[in-house]
Amino acid sequence: MARTIGVIGGGQLARMMIVPAIELGLELKVLAETEGSPAKLAATRVGDYKDLDTVRAFAQTVDVMTFDHEHVPLHVLESLEAEGFLFEPSSKALRFAQNKLEMRKKLAELDVPIPAWAEVNSASELDDFISTHGSVAILKTPTGGYDGKGVRVVRSSADAADWLSLGKPLLVEEKVNFVRELAQLSARNRSGDWKAWPLVQTIQRDGVCAEVLSPAPEANYEMAAEIAQQIAVGLDVTGVLAVELFETVDGRLLVNELAMRPHNSGHFSIEGSVTSQFEQHLRAVLDLPLGDVSASSDFAVMLNLLGTDDENTFVGHYSTALKVGLGAHVHTYGKGASAGRKMGHVTALSSQSLDDAHAKATAAYKALQA
């Protein structure tokens, strides 16, 4: 069987994939952007993932490739697939994670519940959409956005003059009156095996994921899983798929964003699930049978460690944090400190309640900030 997996991108997701590779005895190689990346232990090459020759040279050293991020240009993927190299997910699926307009078109075609949306190419088209959808809307650049970047609340085309002047299509969506945000994580392999973790609730701050609660309290679990499966099958996604959802006031679930890789909303699964999203992703990429996604504890809470300044890598606070956060699992990513950067996360489990897990995680979190 194929057993050497290449990961494009050397961030924390690639870093966390090293763990199941070690445990399962699989070979993992990473094409990192820079020396000293979070995934440096497995980095066999440093180079530009936008450069065809660089990615080809890396491809020649592995059996199958997957991703730490969705930024590898589609033409690079398509060229290499034409040469016989294997990507999981393939370019046919990944194009929908790379381009939000393509994604909206495809999900509409599949009849998946999504916010009202339109492609806009001019100020008048944008103003028309805004006026028919409650005088406010969400405008997005189809490509390149993440963690709140490339997304803007607009009340008129004047709020988007800069983006409109670029002459490229934009995606406009209704501003959904949501009660909360949820995420449905699942994984699928080439053979069609599909498994979903429990639906989680995500809490964002300033457009960045801050907290994840597993399972989401009282939600339409069946519908969330059904939507995720419909997308995984409809888009032929392989590997982990994260479906970010809005829950509306009237109890509907609408798909917000997609990611076709391990995702921040699934970090809880490292300790909180029999099979973590990182192990599942490797299994799926190799078309191995997927693992049990039962919860290993009834409740799990994950808190992101966002950089506080240019000095605190959190590691220096371990002596205190590991004492007060007994039972909380602390993860840091080996990144240089920078305010707002995702530097690590803390997960706590509980057999009693989400509140109990939250209190344990918070104790460790606070000690790490100190």
Added chain:
Amino acid sequence: MARTIGVIGGGQLARMMIVPAIELGLELKVLAETEGSPAKLAATRVGDYKDLDTVRAFAQTVDVMTFDHEHVPLHVLESLEAEGFLFEPSSKALRFAQNKLEMRKKLAELDVPIPAWAEVNSASELDDFISTHGSVAILKTPTGGYDGKGVRVVRSSADAADWLSLGKPLLVEEKVNFVRELAQLSARNRSGDWKAWPLVQTIQRDGVCAEVLSPAPEANYEMAAEIAQQIAVGLDVTGVLAVELFETVDGRLLVNELAMRPHNSGHFSIEGSVTSQFEQHLRAVLDLPLGDVSASSDFAVMLNLLGTDDENTFVGHYSTALKVGLGAHVHTYGKGASAGRKMGHVTALSSQSLDDAHAKATAAYKALQA
């Protein structure tokens, strides 16, 4: 705080230490014996751990050193400690894990329950011991034995002519009439924090650990933990300490062997405990607070994957094994195949019974042998 740990030896124990190093964001460097070792991802140097200059050069790149095995010569450790380099455990503790005669003397001094023993230097001394201890005894070379090597059942000095002719002291012990073997795993840091995992039962075949059951059914848990703590404190052990015990027909516990590092009897803790022995070892070596050693599931069974021939690395059987062994955790060590070699292990958890965990682990184990 110190955060770069050097591990001497590149075997599977060093390999499994890489996992918590990644998770906790600690730097781990390995001095491996050979290229392509199980711990190759973290290997920063390949060389002879018996050579003072090699170990010193490695020592200069880390904050503190620890071990994958106990074979670094004592004079190397003592020389480097005199130069100011730090080992956890220190040479003062490790000498007792390296030399079984020293260990017996020290445990006798501490009044820890052990089998009857003697140092013998001649055929007549050996025959005297045998005749006063039931016409059969266990003879051991004080150093260099592991996995059944350096251990022999003797009925007279004629059975040991080769070893006696070497002119070095030997250790003779009564052949304990034991019901079963147990192992008490614990960890201690420099500050004196000490924690013990549940007592486990170990099942050996041909002198090699084959199965571990956690917890050991109906045993004297308090006495086992007390013995382990007495040894950890009395020998000033830092890091993980494994105490292998005989349970006698009349219910006594006698110390068989010691290991001052993560140990095969503790592999179950990767999934079966809130804090694995590998994470705990790193915490202890850095003098960080020790983690929660509660069981993450009531029952755990670990089965060693011993090499079947010169070809089966087990990885090729994953497609079948991961399907039938749903919920069993498969680990392989990236070693070349060889009959009898410890190539990996399988762990299964159960909330119901040891039998249930055993059945799950066995299903995966059998599929991997096929």
